[in-house]
Amino acid sequence: MRAFMAVLGNEDIGLLISAGGFTKDAEQEARSQPARRITLLDLEKLFDLWVQYYKDIPEEGRRILPLKPVYYLARED
Numbered sequence: 001m002r003a004f005m006a007v008l009g010n011e012d013i014g015l016l017i018s019a020g021g022f023t024k025d026a027e028q029e030a031r032s033q034p035a036r037r038i039t040l041l042d043l044e045k046l047f048d049l050w051v052q053y054y055k056d057i058p059e060e061g062r063r064i065l066p067l068k069p070v071y072y073l074a075r076e077d
Contacts, residue, residue, distance in 0.1 A: 001016070001026045001030065005033065008038070013037045015041065018042055019043050050067075
């Protein structure tokens with residue numbers, strides 16, 4: 001986190017994505033930076049945003065991670 005913050009200027013916005021999540025220290029460090037805006041995204045949040053805004057993403061971007069519906073039968077309980 002500190003190495004990432006070191007390359008951000010005061011007017012920059014940072015986006016850090018981690019497949020393994022973030023430690024409490026990293027989350028606290030990101031929130032404690034008043035001059036720098038840093039957003040932390042784990043894969044679950046990244047996927048949620050991808051699904052939410054999928055229709056707004058240009059076709060070129062959608063080819064990177066296409067969404068395809070999967071249908072299945074479920075029992076009625």
